[in-house]
Structures are given as structure tokens and as C-alpha cells.
Amino acid sequence: DAGVIQSPRHEVTEMGQEVTLRCKPISGHDYLFWYRQTMMRGLELLIYFNNNVPIDDSGMPEDRFSAKMPNASFSTLKIQPSEPRDSAVYFCANGFPGGYTFGSGTRLTVV
């Protein structure tokens, strides 16, 4: 099992552009989480899914952020339009309560 796979590893984009982050979770696990990590605020939960259904998106900072999980093998986090303050490392994690596996993250820089 390759674990949770995120792409791209690094993304540099200009302010105002659309950014799509991708996650391929481990098959067979019910939960999928998107986190954002910054120096100032640490790890923040943005949204999570259970069996592909969004359960709690209260951590999504603004309407510019959206996430989808069309099937158990794939999830996306989209930012449109992007802003410099969105610069952070975005992690996808999945598993079951008590057994979460994190991807290596996508480092997003918005200039």
C-alpha cells in the first residue's frame, strides 16, 4: 500500500489563479480529512468526509475554498481565487478514528 498520495508536492501560483490540490487516499478507510498547516496557526482542520459525504466543513475559511470527494479513491481541495494568505502546507489524511494516515502534503505558495 503506497499510503495517502497527494499531488502536487509543491505549487506556486499567482494571486487570483485557481488552485486544485489532489489526494488519493488509502482504499477501504471511511474518513478523509483536509488540514492546513501554517507557522502561525499550526494544523487546522478544514473539512472532513465520511464515506465520501462531507460531514463538517466549518473549518473552511471562505467561500473561495471548496472540497469534493466524488468516490472513495479521490478527493480535491480547490481554492478560487487564490490569495497570498492561502500560502501553507495542505495535508490530506484518512483512516478511521484512532488510525489516521497523513499524506506528505502540498506546499502552496501564492505570490
Next chain:
Amino acid sequence: KQEVTQIPAALSVPEGENLVLNCSFTDSAIYNLQWFRQDPGKGLTSLLLIQSSQREQTSGRLNASLDKSSGRSTLYIAASQPGDSATYLCAVGDNTDKLIFGTGTRLQVFP
């Protein structure tokens, strides 16, 4: 709202020392508590998971304890090694399956 605090924020010790990292949380109604390790530029690796009914868990040189009533957990690292240098994060899980992370302790073990 659950808040998780970790002290110290940073720690630098010589190789061979025994260490204690602290984690405190404000709401004792937790489902579990996990300790993670994060290497620079990498994702999170789960170290130990303690269920709410448990008092401690051990893995090799690591021992984590949990005192729910006082809202505290400690991670004990015995005979520290330079390879233990990383950021250590604790996270509490509630009955909604979310993980709330602390801000981390950055550990450096020098030879």
C-alpha cells in the same frame, strides 16, 4: 471549543537524556489522544494512540500517558538520540471523529 496546548514549544538536549513533552487540553470529553512526529518538509507519522479508557501506551523508547480528568498527556522519550529530532504533535479526538492538534514541540537532540 477544545484547545490543545503543548509545552515547551522548543527543546534542545544532548544525546542520551530522558525527555518529557507535555500536552494539555481544555475539554476532558475526549475519545482518544494521539502523538505524532513530523520531520521537516514531511507529513505526520503516528507514534502512539491512547484510547480514553486507557492510562498509557508504550512503543520502544516512547511512553505516553493520559490523565483525562486533569486534561493532560505526557510523552516520555527515553535515552534520546539525534534521530529523534523532529516536531512532536499531540492531537485529541472527540466523538465527532475530528482530531484537534496542539501547536507542537520542536525537539533537537545533539550528539
